[in-house]
Amino acid sequence: MNQNDFLNELENIDLSKYKGVIKIIVGILIVGFTASTSVFTVDPEEKAVVLRFGKVVGPPVGPGYHFKLPFFIEQEYKVPVQRQLTLQFGFRTQSDQGMQESPLQQSYEDLISESLMVTGDLNVANIEWVTLYTISDPVKYRFRVRNVDQTFRDMNEAVMREVVGDRTINEVLTIGRSEIIDKVLTKLQLLADEYSLGIVVDQVILQDVNPPASVKPAYDSVNEAQQEMDTTIQKAKKEYNDVIPKAEGSAIGTVTTAEGYKIKRVNEAKGAASQFTQVFEEYLKAPEVTRQRIYLETMTTIYQAVDQKIIIDENANGLLPLLNIPAKDK
Amino acid sequence: MKNTSIALASLVLLATILAYSSMYVVSEQEQAFVTRFGKIQGEPKIKPGLYFKLPFTDDVRRFERRTLEWDGRPSESITQDKKTIRIDTYARWQIDDPILFFEKLKDEDFARSRLSAILDGATRTAVSKHALVEVIRSVPREEVLAVDSNQTTMDQEQKLHEFIKGRQKISDEILRESKPKVLEFGIKLLDFRFKRINYSEKVQAAQFTRMIAERDKIAAEFRSKGQGGAAEWLGRKLKELDRINSEATLLEKVIRGEADAEAAQIYAEAYSKSPEAQEFYRFIKTMETYEKVLSEKDMLILSTKSEFFNFLREMNPTPAAPK
Numbered sequence: 120m121n122q123n124d125f126l127n128e129l130e131n132i133d134l135s136k137y138k139g140v141i142k143i144i145v146g147i148l149i150v151g152f153t154a155s156t157s158v159f160t161v162d163p164e165e166k167a168v169v170l171r172f173g174k175v176v177g178p179p180v181g182p183g184y185h186f187k188l189p190f191f192i193e194q195e196y197k198v199p200v201q202r203q204l205t206l207q208f209g210f211r212t213q214s215d216q217g218m219q220e221s222p223l224q225q226s227y228e229d230l231i232s233e234s235l236m237v238t239g240d241l242n243v244a245n246i247e248w249v250t251l252y253t254i255s256d257p258v259k260y261r262f263r264v265r266n267v268d269q270t271f272r273d274m275n276e277a278v279m280r281e282v283v284g285d286r287t288i289n290e291v292l293t294i295g296r297s298e299i300i301d302k303v304l305t306k307l308q309l310l311a312d313e314y315s316l317g318i319v320v321d322q323v324i325l326q327d328v329n330p331p332a333s334v335k336p337a338y339d340s341v342n343e344a345q346q347e348m349d350t351t352i353q354k355a356k357k358e359y360n361d362v363i364p365k366a367e368g369s370a371i372g373t374v375t376t377a378e379g380y381k382i383k384r385v386n387e388a389k390g391a392a393s394q395f396t397q398v399f400e401e402y403l404k405a406p407e408v409t410r411q412r413i414y415l416e417t418m419t420t421i422y423q424a425v426d427q428k429i430i431i432d433e434n435a436n437g438l439l440p441l442l443n444i445p446a447k448d449k
Numbered sequence: 450m451k452n453t454s455i456a457l458a459s460l461v462l463l464a465t466i467l468a469y470s471s472m473y474v475v476s477e478q479e480q481a482f483v484t485r486f487g488k489i490q491g492e493p494k495i496k497p498g499l500y501f502k503l504p505f506t507d508d509v510r511r512f513e514r515r516t517l518e519w520d521g522r523p524s525e526s527i528t529q530d531k532k533t534i535r536i537d538t539y540a541r542w543q544i545d546d547p548i549l550f551f552e553k554l555k556d557e558d559f560a561r562s563r564l565s566a567i568l569d570g571a572t573r574t575a576v577s578k579h580a581l582v583e584v585i586r587s588v589p590r591e592e593v594l595a596v597d598s599n600q601t602t603m604d605q606e607q608k609l610h611e612f613i614k615g616r617q618k619i620s621d622e623i624l625r626e627s628k629p630k631v632l633e634f635g636i637k638l639l640d641f642r643f644k645r646i647n648y649s650e651k652v653q654a655a656q657f658t659r660m661i662a663e664r665d666k667i668a669a670e671f672r673s674k675g676q677g678g679a680a681e682w683l684g685r686k687l688k689e690l691d692r693i694n695s696e697a698t699l700l701e702k703v704i705r706g707e708a709d710a711e712a713a714q715i716y717a718e719a720y721s722k723s724p725e726a727q728e729f730y731r732f733i734k735t736m737e738t739y740e741k742v743l744s745e746k747d748m749l750i751l752s753t754k755s756e757f758f759n760f761l762r763e764m765n766p767t768p769a770a771p772k
Contacts, residue, residue, distance in 0.1 A: 172497070172498050173479070173498060173499070174477060174497040175497070232535075232645060233645075235647055236645070237581075237585050237647065238585075239586055239609040240608055240609055241581065241585065241610055241656075242656070243657070243660070258477075261477075261478070263516065265515040265517050265518065269518055270541070273518070273539040274642075277643060280643070281587050281617070285587055285588050285590055294593060298593075313640075314516065331660075333657050333661075334661055337665060340664065340665070340668050341667050341668045343668070344671035345671045347672060347675055348672060348678065350675075351679045352675055352682065354679065355678065358682070358683070359686040362686055362690065363686060363689050363690070363693070366689070367693055370693045370697030371697075373698070374697055374700045374704065377708075378704055380704070380705055380708055381705065381707060381711070382708075383708075384708040384709060384712045385712055387712065388711070388713075391719075392718065392719030392720075395733070396722075399722075399725075399729055402729055406729075410732065413732070414736065417736040417739055421743050424744055425744070425745060427748040427749065428748075429748065430751045431750060431752050
């Protein structure tokens with residue numbers, strides 16, 4: 120305290136000379152001190168809890184200027200209720216808001232043990248996630264639980280493992296994701312209420328869900344094999360589809376050709392039959408003449424057509440060996 | 450005037466100091482009690498507010514009223530089925546009786562180490578009495594299979610393991626068991642949970658190897674399935690081809706047969722109307738055949754004996770008798 124020095128100085132100074140000035144200065148000091156301890160500002164994202172002699176008075180107040188009783192009779196504690204707070208698990212892109220110690224300097228080992236967890240089929244999954252939350256009750260947040268953020272971090276890890284522990288690795292890696300998110304969020308909120316943390320869990324986001332790093336290539340190779348299986352089968356199917364419709368078409372073609380043949384054959388037969396019948400009817404009118412005529416007509420055609428003709432008398436024999444039969448070279 | 454004002458100032462100052470040291474504030478997050486020369490005075494002040502004490506002689510001891518964290522050190526335990534796991538736990542606790550707490554433990558550091566001794570021990574005991582799956586599973590449920598899952602033939606290792614008690618019940622047991630033990634320190638244990646349970650490094654490596662082997666098996670199964678599927682389609686293709694082609698051939702033969710049969714029937718009907726028709730048909734057909742068979746390249750050796758030359762020979766043509 121400088122009060123003694125202050126008093127000494129007061130003795131040394133000719134008070135009557137400065138009396139007025141001192142009075143003014145002291146007055147200003149007192150007024151200033153009183154004023155500065157009886158006003159406080161709340162930022163737009165905050166709410167303030169006011170404590171009178173350590174005890175909460177009234178509901179928390181919103182943004183703006185506020186009056187309070189001076190000289191630390193009333194004190195305000197500001198809590199950022201509008202700010203969405205983030206906790207990251209298994210990775211860090213930024214230091215967690217609201218955390219006292221910056222977890223940025225976490226080692227890889229720490230991070231990996233944060234995200235590795237045993238699944239319900241006793242396999243291991245590597246799950247990285249983010250939880251977003253906001254402070255809903257400044258009094259609870261500030262005065263019921265110490266270090267809410269660390270508490271909430273522990274809860275997150277416990278709850279996520281509890282949920283993942285009831286699922287197979289296949290569920291975790293594939294279809295179970297949104298269900299896991301729902302479950303974790305619900306459980307976290309229940310637990311947060313049970314612990315009186317004064318927070319609302321807004322969102323749980325599964326960032327990266329993987330098998331452990333050393334197992335991942337094996338998982339990838341399964342995906343590859345699955346794709347390979349699909350393409351192999353697709354290829355065979357395609358070949359089937361390439362060949363079969365064509366074969367079906369050509370089968371129809373074959374049958375249709377046969378049908379065409381049938382039509383042709385029958386028509387030809389009908390035509391020939393009709394022709395024959397007509398000629399035959401004429402023939403019946405004069406059989407001998409017609410027959411002779413046809414015979415002779417045919418012979419005419421034949422004899423005209425053939426170049427070489429040899430006529431042998433029926434009584435002549437042994438002529439054949441002498442005949443020079445031309446080689447067929449044409 | 451000078452003396453009176455100094456005396457007045459001193460008086461005011463003294464009064465302020467006196468008032469200041471005989472009042473104390475217990476804040477919302479605290480509880481406190483007063484000690485006089487080390488001896489506890491009266492009841493602890495659990496509610497926040499302004500309180501009075503004797504100046505100078507009385508000390509105020511303040512303690513947290515809020516729920517506090519306890520974070521267990523990760524430690525290795527062996528489960529009943531002989532698996533070494535690293536287990537990390539946390540608990541929530543409160544200073545329930547500040548006087549008892551002060552007398553027995555003095556401060557939070559001591560409290561934490563006491564909690565560690567009790568909870569770590571209880572955890573290790575509980576873990577050793579249960580199989581690994583008991584601290585992993587918590588709620589009975591049916592596994593959901595992917596709709597498009599090709600993994601229907603996957604074996605037991607991919608299935609949820611059965612359990613009896615489960616994680617929740619075991620941690621609740623530890624809580625229930627430890628609660629009375631810390632009560633004598635003025636501590637109220639609110640909750641206890643398993644935070645992390647992981648395989649120890651050695652077990653984990655073995656587990657990873659198993660997972661890899663498992664995956665390799667599945668990959669091989671997929672490849673084999675792919676080849677099987679392709680072979681199936683190939684077979685189907687060949688079968689279909691054979692079916693389609695043979696059916697077509699069959700139909701073709703049937704139709705052509707029908708065609709030939711029908712044509713034959715038509716011919717037969719026309720040509721065998723009467724014996725004359727038959728004979729005439731044979732004659733015409735013979736003539737046609739001659740015409741077709743013989744061409745300019747052929748040589749024709751004709752005997753005068755032939756019917757054609759009948760006239761040439763006899764000059765008395767008569768109609769030829771039917772053959």
